[in-house]
Ligand code: FAD
């Protein structure tokens with residue numbers, strides 16, 4: 001039977017990051033990562049791919065090239081986790097036991113929960129930046145836009161990168177202006193949320209932008225059906241139960257409902273809703289002290305992003321070191337997360353905030369303003385920070401730099 005001192009489930013942003021950090025701590029031969037996918041994707045680039053500003057090919061690298069050398073890659077999905085016996089079973093029937101387990105399984109997309117999807121993606125005029133299979137379809141729909149409604153949805157579930165559903169709206173607006181088609185378009189953002197963005201400071205700035213650019217925002221509208229043959233999208237009004245509205249569309253961008261990974265549902269490691277049940281301060285499981293979590297699969301009450309994974313990785317590294325030495329974890333995660341709100345082809349509002357929804361800005365400028373430098377950072381610097389910093393276990397978020405940047409400023 002295979003056994004590892006540290007077993008990591010999932011080889012996405014959180015899984016590869018922790019594999020690198022655990023290799024440094026216990027040696028590569030004592031670490032394994034379970035990941036079925038041949039390729040690893042830098043998903044934040046897909047916002048720009050959907051708008052034609054980057055090519056999708058550069059968002060992916062072979063998983064083999066990101067698994068730290070010497071760490072064992074188990075190329076199969078986890079099918080069962082038995083935390084009472086410290087074992088997992090994989091899709092190819094292997095049993096693997098562990099001393100410490102790090103769960104980094106991400107979240108699942110549920111296009112099928114919208115009636116008419118995923119079949120509707122076979123028709124023109126509809127795309128979704130959330131999946132590799134559909135991101136180029138967003139760009140096609142945008143380029144083929146002639147006249148009518150451009151619709152953007154936001155589901156009634158937790159999502160990763162809560163800003164992404166509206167970033168593509170701002171980019172589409174900019175594209176249609178650039179190509180002289182804006183006067184023929186109604187741009188409509190139908191969101192299930194009761195707010196435009198969860199943090200007031202940035203929401204205020206975004207409301208100003210939607211007003212100035214003539215973008216229509218409908219709150220508490222949930223996409224429930226797509227009739228692609230007729231180019232119609234059906235929304236329910238969440239505050240008037242039973243009431244639906246049908247919109248014709250020339251272009252539709254779908255942000256799908258999302259939920260916890262299938263293997264966690266009903267597992268003793270999950271909470272009622274199916275998310276990994278960890279302590280929000282130290283990222284250790286609430287009932288199984290040798291189990292830890294990072295990233296989108298956990299129930300920590302912050303916005304699910306790669307930026308959050310970065311900050312969590314530094315805390316979790318320290319938590320695990322202490323648990324391995326039988327001392328209580330001390331370093332606390334403050335909920336840091338960040339969302340570069342792309343508002344055009346050359347501007348970004350860099351939202352950064354904590355568990356309390358308080359802005360936690362890195363740079364000594366007002367990040368509520370649209371900035372060209374921040375766009376450059378998002379589009380051209382972040383990918384390098386991701387591949388060479390985060391995934392190598394060398395980037396634990398901007399926390400330490402924030403303190404330096406603000407020296408003498410406040
Ligand atoms: P993932 O990176 O998704 O990795 C999960 C891994 O688990 C995958 O590799 C998957 O194959 C694997 N897995 C699933 N099931 C199993 C199984 N049964 N067994 C084994 N392995 C399994 N974040 C930002 O910080 N800034 C941004 O600007 C930003 N923009 C985004 C834009 C878009 C369009 C999208 C889609 C995401 C964006 N994000 C952004 C979010 C960011 O990509 C995620 O929050 C981050 O990747 C989470 O890391 P993770 O390790 O939790 O999950």
Ligand code: UQ1
Pocket residue numbers: 044306307308310338339340362382385386390395397398
């Ligand atoms: C970040 O650390 C990160 O992960 C590598 C992202 O994901 C791509 C981000 O989008 C952001 C904004 C950060 C935070 C980094 C800085 C320098 C503010």
